[in-house]
Amino acid sequence: LESCFPCQFNDCPNLLSASSMSWLLATFSALVGAVPAPNFGVSVWQSHAPEPNELVVAVDLDLCSNKATFTNNRCPSDTRVACWSSNSTADWWCLGKAMAGPRAASGLPWDVACAAESYAGACAYGTGARERHSPLLPKLLSWEDAISMAEATLKLMSQEKKTSLLQGTGWEPTKWWFDLPKYFYVGNTPAMPEIGLPSLNMQDATDGFRTYWTELSGTVTVWPSILAMAATWDPIAVQDFAVAVGQEFRGKGANVILGPGVQVQRVARNGRSFEYFAGDDPYLGSELTRAYVKGVQSQGVLGIVKHWVFNSQETRRGEENSVVDNKTAHELYFPPFVAAIEAGVGGAMCSYNKVDGQYSCSNSYILNDVLKGELGFQGFVQSDWWAVHEPSFVQGLDQEMPGQATELFLSPSNTSQHPQRVDEAATRILAAMYKVNLHETSSCSPPNCSEWFVRNVTTSSHKALTKSLATDSIVLLKNEESLLPISKSVKKIAIIGSVADSESYDPAGATQGLGLQWWSGDYYSGGGSGHLT
DSSP: OGGGSSSOGGGOGGGOSHHHHHHHHHHHHHHTTOOOOOOSSSOOOOOOOOOTTOOEEEOOOOBGGGSTTOOTTSSOTTEEEEEEOSSTTSOOEEEETTTOSSSOTTSSOHHHHHHHTTOSEEEEOTTOOOEEEOOOOOOOOOHHHHHHHHHHHHTTOOHHHHHHHSBOOOOEEOSSSEEOOTTOOSEEOOOBGGGTBOOOEEEOOTTSOOOOSGGGTTSSOOOOOHHHHHTTTOHHHHHHHHHHHHHHHHHTTOOEEOOOBOOOOOOTTOTTGGGOSOTTOHHHHHHHHHHHHHHHHTTTOEEEEEEETTOOOSTTTTTOEEOOOHHHIIIIISHHHHHHHHTTOOEEEEOSSEETTEEGGGOHIIIIIIIIIITOOOSEEEEOTTOOOSOOTTTTOOBBSSSOOHHHHSOHHHHHHOHHHHHHHHHHHHHHHHHTTHHHHOOOOTTSOHHHHTOOOOOHHHHHHHHHHHHHHOGGGSOGGGOSSOOTTOOOOOOOSGGGGOOOOOTTSTTSSSSSOTTOOBTTTBSGGGOOO
16 A cells, blocks of 8 residues: 555655545555445445446646646656645645546545545646546446346235335324424335335435435535536536435435436426426436436435426426427437436336326326337336326326325225236336345335434535535636636625525525425525425
């Protein structure tokens, strides 16, 4: 290990903090083939050889010689990348060819990894590193193998066990609506340890682990909005983000993420635009969706792509009827969903709206003919919460959430008259679980998850990545060719108005200014199920 490092350990006192040693050991792990991940008491994935189609982009690292604290003897001559300090008396971290490959051992871009260790950033030393690769992600099980395992497990299951997979549990009726018991996930199915099946612990949302209760605020990373991620135009950055989100979900005991949201935006005032990847560009949405699904599922967290389909507005979303011709559907709205399917996404969530006069979650043409048929989706279809208004079981819905529409979905007549349909739905859910390895990586089952819920899962690396992503998303402030009327002498720009100093609302709704309306968002974190603090 010392031979890889540019100086002797006793000569580098500033580099041997616990966090630095952890990163150094992680780097050594990367050299022998293991991908480091936060150890929250669950098994760690292993890397695989690079895939032929993995992403490679140019690295945008400034030369170290441009830094104010650079001197000719800062690093050995064989240094490729350095973590530099703005303090002229502080040591730099100098990394040679063996340790300065295209990415940091943490799987993060070098500038983010250096910032996480309290350096000013990363720079290219000499010729430096000029390519950036997507992380080496674990290879997931093929659908063929996952379905084979699912069919074997299905033979061990009674009818009661099969149907318990098809409907959510946990939510309790109240005088006015329903309530989620403390430290249950927003979606839950029971565990079956006798046959090796974990519970499905489902949590919102694409942009991070939803802090459902006030006391969870500050225990997760609050990332830039998904629309900001789209503005980076960077699939590798989105994959970095998705890996980090997956790590935090697993750290909180969740094994299903209710995302990504990929609806192509057609209504500017849609209340959920902030949490959708596509913006109004189906190609961009496709590229970023593919990267996100691969990243988050690489961490043993099953993705649910949403909302299928034509869910273009929140206003009267339960009554709105979307009418879209076939050509427009295939060229504009379907591509991000197709990308998710190609990336192996485990689930798809049907939407609240109607499609051609019939609710999406009960629309056999949209679910069976298009999604499962034409597009070849092999995972399971899940309803949005309380989105089932019509008979939907035979029509192609595989799982009803949160488990309150039994008569419309899983009535005794449905299960007794359509046993093959029960088997098909259960097989789809089991296959998705096996594909993402949930039977080996899951950690707890409600109500025994309080220890996991309260953990602080954010890290210095994730915070540094957040800043990097937010910076990359501000694409209109580069001011190339002096597009904006700002002289080069300007060093600071004032932001004035209510947005400049707006508070972040409590996730439970208490400080949202409009009573206890949890769906009312703030400027920074949005609202509803995608809100976190």
